[in-house]
Amino acid sequence: MNKWLKPKPILAAAAAMIALTGCSSGGNSAKDERQTLRVMYYEEQSFYQQYGMLFSAIYPNVNIEVVSTQSIRPEEGEDYNKLMDDFIEKEQPDIVMLDSERYAKSAADGKLAALDSLIEKDKYDTEGLVPGMLDYLKEKGGGQIYGLSADFSSQALYYNKDLFDKYGIEYPKDKMSYSEMIQLAKRFPTDGEGKDRVYGLKFGYSDSLFDIGTQLGGALSMNYVNGTKQEMTINTTGWKSVFEMALDVINSKALYLQNQQSMDGEKTYEDYLMGDPFLSGKVAMMIDGPYFMTQLKQAQVYLKDEEKEKLISNWDMVTVPVDPANPEYSSMVNFYNIFGINSKAANTETAWTFLKYITGDEFARVSSKSYGYGNFPVRVKYFDNPDNRNFAAFYALKPNPFNMYKDYDKLPEKFNQEFYGAAQAELEKVKAGSATIDDALAQLQTVGQGMIDQGKAAQAEKKEEPATDSQAAESNATEGASQ
Template identity: 40%
Template structure:
């Protein structure tokens, strides 16, 4: 769909064009003609949910350009390519979606951003950033640097928010037991050593722990996989064909994690405690950190809000002093984190007829005014424009910002059959528990995980291949199934 801008804006277009043509001899890239506030047209924006888009971005952008109509191109339709068994190729579906819909503004993750930038599908923002004197200095430098690096030295997109984790700790509990407070950039071993300084005795319903897994994690595999990611370990080979647990590095990480659990310092919630309906009172009481019985827990930004709300919504939860430090790091690379990531990168489609309007949208949602508004109603997102972030509680929120995102991440999990992860998790937990209980050695457990897991991987790949062949042979039937699956979706999917 092509936009038609008001005639009075055409004079500005011609004026800018004349200036640009006059400077063509210098080799300068043609500037984008500016729009006035009364400009009209339709802008197609790629996003995962229309209602949330307008709540988060669209309504505020409309205050700047009220006559520009935004048409949200929902990425939910991408998932109609998934059959009932869950076979889904995200990259293939993403490209198919972009080629078909041709949105003016694209939203993507860092992997898609890098690929589309390399293929010339994204508009180079460097010239228009200079033209509009758009301030990137107030944005988190590591994020801007990563986007430029993934763009081959050029900036093809901006991200208004990013995702990160930090280590929360109970200051009162540390002081009570006269234990040194955590510090930024500890290793996993240092974290476990600190956790082990808390007492491990007492009644199971009242005792305290040094460390709790993330509030949404509950297994040994969750812990050891997180440790492996910190050290850039992948449990699949680069081609996705072979498990890689039979390595010295995985043995070392496995031993470290299992020994920490055997020490009694790490709390791993029982699976039955994580399931079923519960009241908010029960929910908070089952989180031992919120209940004041755990020294440290790994968590995202939304966990700050849960801590503040718990004492207000629960009659039994008491407030305590808490603070933050960075999540554990790889001692060989202490400045970076695999848990600082970008999921919502916005770029201008290089083929768009509305490049200026698309840039105005991206410029606004990455600008200072928008960030100030967002900072007043914190919803868990971390703002890339850190210059306006305020911390009224004097907590170390820099822990979320301090580490740099890794320039390369291990994405071999994308080559894993969709039904294999659960199988691997169950197998890993069963074997690791045998080591915790003293019934197997690390070598025996990892050997079993490698051998049994490899057989399950081969089986899962064969099943996936068979499903894809059936899908190709019966496209009409698959389409009917896909449409039914899409219609039954009730949760928004992010790309």
């Protein structure tokens, strides 16, 4: 399973602005001497859009070589982690890009340079970083810091104050449970049809019981298959409770179900904007990231004056709901790309200069102008918050170390697709009233385990297949050449 996410581009105008002002910055060895820095990243163009243009404007004497990970494409049965290890060992980038699991493993294996002494020596400003980031990285690093992230992704629970006031319902609070959020949503009226009514909650984009249930389950640190052991774990009391909760909110009619809303009448971008139920004041609560705020700004530009009057204006945010057993953590706060310095780096000083820059004030000030398109910078003081809303909702919770998809790449290649189809079918029977949740989970436990076992057997059989004539000839030729 490919764990790298395609990064968002930052505004080219911001890079141009830095290029115009960068030459006046103070000097150091990274600026004064011609050096080469090898940086591991998804691919070259996106690296320069995201980081390289700005860094090169400030440090023109650093020649950056992007070590692209695009060539890492595991075949069925291949170990993705081994391919990544081999790639890093072969390419030896100075800066490595890691997900949280690889960061922890690389730190434990001595493959990363500890940053604690560099942070202390340079008096690197740690106070301005998003709360919890360094603690998270230190915990993953076994007590030391081996990497930094330039941005983070997060979501919040948005709520429409006017709808809550109209129906005399108290506002949502930080760190509610998912059950509390659902009960709050169910207090809104359900009369009316389609766009002529209000909804208590918009949660995701699917009306599928399986999709809603697994979204809730993931937030509660649950997985329905153990990738490491290759065992199904869906037939449990925990999953039964989760799907009961999901079925309850679907049947309550308090949930805005995206798939049930017709898009036929939407002809223009203006129609699309007004078709958003929270934007147009029809939904009391929704879980979303910063992109909603970008849409709202666009709506205020694109829409006609009479349509602008229908836009939501009195709104705020609280943290997403949490697992009561772990109320300080959320699976919706993530540091996806952690940058560390290779312990074998040819130029540790320049590598550290790069890390300081992309996690520092100047980069955060510029990149914060585009946060609405994706992630937030890790310097929270640069959040654009003119209306004094509760932006702390995005960073008040710590990232949950639980990974619902851990070792999914070890499962048979077609498992995810095939099991998803089977789960959708079984749980649709529950929605229709023709099966119970107990029946569906028992069936999925059996079916899913059968898919895993059959896939493992097929892979083992494939490995034991005798070599074809062409393979044998190739092997003989190789042996002959080595003699």
